[in-house]
Amino acid sequence: MTAQTTIASSAFLQRNWAKDAERFALLGAWAILIAIFAFAVPDTFFTWRTFSSMFGSQAVLVVLSLAILVPLTAGDFDLSAANVLVFSAMLVAVTNVQLGFPIGISIVLAIAVGAFIGAINAAFILYFRIHSLIITLGVGTFLQGLTLWMSQSQTISGISMGLVEMVVINRLFGIPLAFYYGLALALVMWWVLEYTIAGRKLLFVGRGREVARLNGVKVDRVRMLSLVASSTLAAIAGVLYAGMTGSADPNSGTTLLLPAFAAAFLGATTLYPGRFNPLGTLLSVYFLITGITGLTMLGADAFVQSLFYGGALVVAVSLSQLVRGRQPQSFG
Amino acid sequence: MTVQPLDALGVAPHDADILRMSHIRMKFGAVEVLKDVNLTLRRKEIVGLLGANGSGKSTLIKVLAGFNSPEPNSVVRLWGETLPLPLDAARIRQMGVAFVHQHLALVPSLSVIDNMLISDTTRRPYGIRWRAEKRKIQALLDEFGLAIDPTATVETLSPVERAFVAIVRAFAELRRSDAGRAGEGILVLDEPTPFLSVEDVEKLFGVLREIKKTGASVIIVTHDIDEVLSLTDRVAVMRDGRLAAMMQTDQTTRQEILDTIVGRATSAYVRAPRTVPGVPNVSIKGLSGGRCVQFDAEIKTGEIIGVSGLIGSGFADIPYLLFGAAQGAGQISIGDSVLEVAGLPPAKAHEAGIALLPGDRMGQGGVGSLSVAENATFLALPRMKGPFGISQAKMTAGTQALIVAHDVRPANPQADLGNLSGGNQQKVLLGKWLAEKPKLLCLDEPTQGVDYGARQQIFKALDDAAAEGMSIIVASTDHEQLAQLCDRVVVFRRGEPALTLSGQDVTKDKIARACLASDIPQSEQPMEVSA
Numbered sequence: 119m120t121a122q123t124t125i126a127s128s129a130f131l132q133r134n135w136a137k138d139a140e141r142f143a144l145l146g147a148w149a150i151l152i153a154i155f156a157f158a159v160p161d162t163f164f165t166w167r168t169f170s171s172m173f174g175s176q177a178v179l180v181v182l183s184l185a186i187l188v189p190l191t192a193g194d195f196d197l198s199a200a201n202v203l204v205f206s207a208m209l210v211a212v213t214n215v216q217l218g219f220p221i222g223i224s225i226v227l228a229i230a231v232g233a234f235i236g237a238i239n240a241a242f243i244l245y246f247r248i249h250s251l252i253i254t255l256g257v258g259t260f261l262q263g264l265t266l267w268m269s270q271s272q273t274i275s276g277i278s279m280g281l282v283e284m285v286v287i288n289r290l291f292g293i294p295l296a297f298y299y300g301l302a303l304a305l306v307m308w309w310v311l312e313y314t315i316a317g318r319k320l321l322f323v324g325r326g327r328e329v330a331r332l333n334g335v336k337v338d339r340v341r342m343l344s345l346v347a348s349s350t351l352a353a354i355a356g357v358l359y360a361g362m363t364g365s366a367d368p369n370s371g372t373t374l375l376l377p378a379f380a381a382a383f384l385g386a387t388t389l390y391p392g393r394f395n396p397l398g399t400l401l402s403v404y405f406l407i408t409g410i411t412g413l414t415m416l417g418a419d420a421f422v423q424s425l426f427y428g429g430a431l432v433v434a435v436s437l438s439q440l441v442r443g444r445q446p447q448s449f450g
Numbered sequence: 451m452t453v454q455p456l457d458a459l460g461v462a463p464h465d466a467d468i469l470r471m472s473h474i475r476m477k478f479g480a481v482e483v484l485k486d487v488n489l490t491l492r493r494k495e496i497v498g499l500l501g502a503n504g505s506g507k508s509t510l511i512k513v514l515a516g517f518n519s520p521e522p523n524s525v526v527r528l529w530g531e532t533l534p535l536p537l538d539a540a541r542i543r544q545m546g547v548a549f550v551h552q553h554l555a556l557v558p559s560l561s562v563i564d565n566m567l568i569s570d571t572t573r574r575p576y577g578i579r580w581r582a583e584k585r586k587i588q589a590l591l592d593e594f595g596l597a598i599d600p601t602a603t604v605e606t607l608s609p610v611e612r613a614f615v616a617i618v619r620a621f622a623e624l625r626r627s628d629a630g631r632a633g634e635g636i637l638v639l640d641e642p643t644p645f646l647s648v649e650d651v652e653k654l655f656g657v658l659r660e661i662k663k664t665g666a667s668v669i670i671v672t673h674d675i676d677e678v679l680s681l682t683d684r685v686a687v688m689r690d691g692r693l694a695a696m697m698q699t700d701q702t703t704r705q706e707i708l709d710t711i712v713g714r715a716t717s718a719y720v721r722a723p724r725t726v727p728g729v730p731n732v733s734i735k736g737l738s739g740g741r742c743v744q745f746d747a748e749i750k751t752g753e754i755i756g757v758s759g760l761i762g763s764g765f766a767d768i769p770y771l772l773f774g775a776a777q778g779a780g781q782i783s784i785g786d787s788v789l790e791v792a793g794l795p796p797a798k799a800h801e802a803g804i805a806l807l808p809g810d811r812m813g814q815g816g817v818g819s820l821s822v823a824e825n826a827t828f829l830a831l832p833r834m835k836g837p838f839g840i841s842q843a844k845m846t847a848g849t850q851a852l853i854v855a856h857d858v859r860p861a862n863p864q865a866d867l868g869n870l871s872g873g874n875q876q877k878v879l880l881g882k883w884l885a886e887k888p889k890l891l892c893l894d895e896p897t898q899g900v901d902y903g904a905r906q907q908i909f910k911a912l913d914d915a916a917a918e919g920m921s922i923i924v925a926s927t928d929h930e931q932l933a934q935l936c937d938r939v940v941v942f943r944r945g946e947p948a949l950t951l952s953g954q955d956v957t958k959d960k961i962a963r964a965c966l967a968s969d970i971p972q973s974e975q976p977m978e979v980s981a
Contacts, residue, residue, distance in 0.1 A: 313839030315831045322828060325817040332775055332814050333828055334800035392819070 137391070140438060144388035144398070147434075148405045155412035162415050166292060174286060174294030176407050178203070178359045181300050182374055183381040183399045184307055185351035190382055191311065191394045192344040193324040194250035198239060198258030199352040200375035204368065205261045206232050206356030210281070211274040211366035221278035225357050232353020235261065236346035243345065244338050250345075265368045275365030285361030296358055300400070303351070307396040320344060321393075380431045381406065387438035406430060468493050468529055468629075468667060469514075469547075469636060475521040476509055483509050484520065485691040493634060496658065496668040498678035498699070500711055501688030502929070502962055507671055510688065511640055514669075515549055516542045528636075529629060546629025547636045548620035552644070554612055558605035563587055565604055566619050572626065590618055594657050610650035613642055614657060621661055633665035640671045644762030645741075655681045673760050675704050675711075675966060689713050712962050728752040731921045732784050732890045737791060739778020740767030743945030749890070751919040754912065756932035756956075758925070759942030759965055766809075766925050769892035773806035774799045775814075784889055800829075803889035807880055807896060811872065815879045818868025822858070823849040825867045826882050852881040857907060873897075873904025880908060884915055891915065891922045897931055909934055929961040941965055 156164035182203055189196045206228040214224040235257065242253045279287075286294040311317035322330040323340045331337050360366050384406070385399030386392065406427055413422045469491040476484035484506050491497055501507040512518040514526070516539030526533045528545050556565045566587050567578070587600040596614050604612060617639070624635030639658075643651050658668055658681065672678060678685055679699060687694045687710040695710045728750030737745040742764035749755055757765040770776035774794030782789045787802045796806070808814035816825040826849045827834055834844040849863040856877040858870070867875055876896065883891060896912075897905045912935060916922055926932055932939050938952040941964040949964050 309839065315840065318824070318828065318831055318840070321820070321824075322817060325819055326813075328814045329817050332773070332796055332806055332808060334797040336795070336797055 140387075140391045141389055143437070144384070144401055144405060144434065148401065148408060151405070151408050151412065155408070155415070159412070159415045163412055168411065170289070170293045172404065172407050172411055173297040175362075176403050177285075177294070177296035177300040178355050178362065178371075179374055179377055179381065180400055180403050181303060181355035181358060182352060183378040183385070183403060184300075184303055184396055185348045185355060186378055187307070187382050187385075187394050187396060187399055188320070188347045188351070189250065189341075189344045191320050191324045192341055193327065194243065194341060194345060196239070196254050196345060196348040196352075197251060197375065198235065198254040198261060199348060199355075199378065200372050201258035201261040201265070202232055202235055202349050202352040203356040203359060203374065204366075204371040205235075205265045206353035207360040207366040207371060208265045208269050208274070208356075208368060210357055210360045211277055212268055214278055214281075215274050215276045221280050225281070228357055229350060229353045232356070233346055233350045235353075236349030237342075239349065240342040240345040244342060262368075262372065269366070269368045271368055273365055273367040275363075277360055277364045277366070279364065281357070281361040282364045285358055296362070299358065304396040304400040311396065377406070377427055380427050384431050384434050387434050391438060467491065467527075468634060470525070470527040471510075471514065472525045472527075474510065474513060474524045474526070476506075476513060476518055476524075477521060483691050484513070487688075487691070487693050489686055489693060489696075491636060491667050491669060493667060494662055494665055495684065496662055496670065496682045498682035498685045499669055499671045499688065500673070500675070500678060500685060500707065501694075502711055504928075505688040505711075506691040507688045508640070511549075511638060511669075511671060513537070514542070514547065514638065515539060529634075543623070544627055546624055546627035546634060547638065548623045548627075549638045550613075550616045550620045550640065550642060552641045554616040556604045556612055556616060559603065561603055562598060562600045562607075562615055565615060566600075566622065569619060569623055570626070590622060594618065594660050596657070608650075610646050610653060613646065613650075613654060617642070617654075617657060617661075621666070624666055635666040636669065637661060637666055638669045638671075641673070641761065642670070643672060643674065643677060644760060651677060673966065675707050678707065679704060687711055708963060708966055711966065712959050728919070728921075731919075732782065734772070735781045735783075737768065737771055737778065737780035737782075739771045739776055739780075739791070740764065741945050742767040742771065742778070742942075745780075745940075745947060747923075747940070749921040749923065751921060752916045753938070754916050754922040754924065754936050756924045756926060756936035756939035756961075757942060757947075758927060758929065758932055758939055758961060759948075761927065763942040764945035765940070765942040766894060769806055769894045769923065769925050770808070772799070772890070772892050772923070773804055775806060775808070800886075805883040805886060805888035805891045807876075807883055807891070807893045809894035809898060811875050811879065811899075812868060816867050816875065816882075819866060821864050822853070822867050822870070822878055823863035826852050826863075826878050829882055829886050848885075852878065852885065856881045856911060871901065871904075872899040873901050873908075876900055876908060877904060877911075880911060884911065887920075889921060891920055893922065893924045893926075895926050895928070896924060897928065905931075927965075929958045929965070932956070932961055933958040939964075 162168065182199055186196050186199045209228045209231060210221075210224045213219040213227060214221050219227070239250070239254055239257055242248060242257075243250050285296045288295050290298060311320065319330065319335050319340055322333065322335060323337050327337050330340075356371070359371055381399050381402040382394055384402035385396075386394045387398070388401060389395055389398040409426045409430065410423050413426065467490045469489075471487065471489045474484050474487040474489075475482065487506070487510060489510070499507050499510070509518060513520050516537035519536035520526075522535060524535065526537065528542070528547070533542070563580070563583055567583065584600050591598050591600065594614070596611075596618070598607065598611055598614060604615065607615065617637070620637055624630050624637060627635060629635045642654065646654065655677070658670070662668060670681065682699045685695075685697045685699055685702065685707060687697070687707065689711065690713075694713070697707070730748055731751040731753075732749040734745060734747045734749075741762060745768060747755065757768050759765045767776055767778070771778040771780070771791055772782060774791070774796045778791045780791040782791060782804070784802050784804065789799065789802055799806075812818045823845050827845045830848060831840060834840050834848065836844060846863050852858070853861045853863065858874050858877050858881075860870075867878060870878070880896070897908055900908065909931075912922055924932065924935060933956055936956055938950060939956055939961050940947045941949045941951065941961065951960055951964060
């Protein structure tokens, strides 16, 4: 009995060691990346200005990635998130600049509309039992049409400086406030997912809908709330997006969708391997932007962004699969 | 090859034998599931293969299919050719053995033609010519007098028509095989009838007789003795991994077959006598849904009730109906609450004190990719709260307690549930529900795929829970398990309780007989409440 226990516990320790290595691999890779660029381009890369700019500029992507993380954990895809982001930014611009609403009202309106779009997604997905990929693709495309219509395909600038100040101009320790919004959201979501019953239910719904149902979870309600949360957070990301430049452009934000998914999946290989997790996602976003910034400073062209996003995702997820013996992963 | 002289089992070699399986031994780990089995099949013959659950008949069929490879010295001869071990599944099919499994392996959303062509590997250098294929399939269906439209989607067909499609597909495969050129072939049917009505079974048998006339042979695995008597030429009965008897159907009786299946040895295990001083606890009225047509029961505190019957007889739906996991109707009175089964959400059943341990452990019971601790504490999370939300320390401590109480191995709360053995998974999931102290615990096949030791531990845990006043209902086809656990066993037939065994009558043999027999003694009142 004692011998058995010892063997079991030593095997347990070994496994733990491999697990820890996997957990912190991305963190290590990030450190190595920083070291390489600090060595290669010390004067431009390894400065506080570069880091504060990287931290500040990626807040929108952080919030968007965290938004889609909620339904991903519950086993649903939200492809409309980037379109919600652009729509919400445009709504802020149109109501604030063209209709002259106070900026506070514009923001509240944009977030409320975001929540409403999430409810529409959920209604179609859950009532008609259609896969979330299809509905959110359709709703997202529809929203893009609305955005172009609403803006006459023009960039609308001149959004109240109050918002811009709260997002990029005001700084704490030299980093724009936007960074702290993303950080705070990641911490709150981490706490909700790990330390509340709601978070546990979300996880069970994603991993086994039938298991969750037979353990008394109201599965449809959980899925609905996850989709509403996703669109609401995407709308908040849209408000930040508008605040970044004080303007809204009807097209550019839609390209954030794939990087957001890349960050969510890459985040699932780290800190809590095998699980979508907010802190891992935050880490992934900054790992990716570090690589891109460094390569750009080394003289790479704009295409390096896509190369790095795509390449890093495939390589990281494959390595993580090697560590876990190539078992099929169930990402919800 | 050594051939035994004439033996008592009637499996002596015969000139017309197209299949001879001799001295088949099969082990799973240390457990021998087939112990020197001999089976023969002749040209133009229908053989029924019978036996209780766990008697080895499915394993024998899997050996014939080439999925399970038997021990050295086992001999499988097809059309006079001894097959090399390990067996090659593709070679066996090519030689002319085709299988129809209970679940038919049809894709419901595709057409009959699509489903028929999937197993057809004939070269088609010019691609599929759909009109010609349709004509060919239509001709084949006409040959058996089947009015099935080849372009119809399978999901629009009735259950028996789907069975026909699967059988005709297997027959078409036989024709394309090596043996098929001589008009021969072996069609193996694994329990095709449980979900069919009596009239449909008769139609199905008509088709099988037609197939026999073409020169092919049929092996049919079934539980139903009457079906065997009406269809087959010979009957093979398996018991405890051996061929217990091989009989000429026209020279035997249903009683003789029944005795052979059950065996004369009575089970040695005697359940400790239980005093049931319980008070009425749960009352079930007019429960229906799925294949269950009507079920009423009064269950006292501390009472364990079994529901059993043949597959498809409706008993298996009961645990799911009671928990609101399947659509149904009826009424449950439990404690102070009265629940309507129609539209009952599982969350509400849970609140009222009902628990369900489903048969599909990793599909419905727990999440294999999450840890033991996460699975074990999921229902207990409201009790796991610390100052900052759910406390990991409390989760681990709670799980440790469960692991110790139920002897879960490995004793590691962080292991993924999916990496545990079936028995240990079941102990975790059972422990999770027992910790909720439900008034009524519903179980479906609680020890399926569970090893012997874990099985005894699960029985003890259930016994202890009952001793504390829990009412338990167990749906199972494992008669030994029911005999060991239950105070009463209700046997179902065609969706309704046909017979209740209680007291001294709760034995493995009597339950088995009650499930297999279709003539119910008139004196027995359905669902009498045990005194």
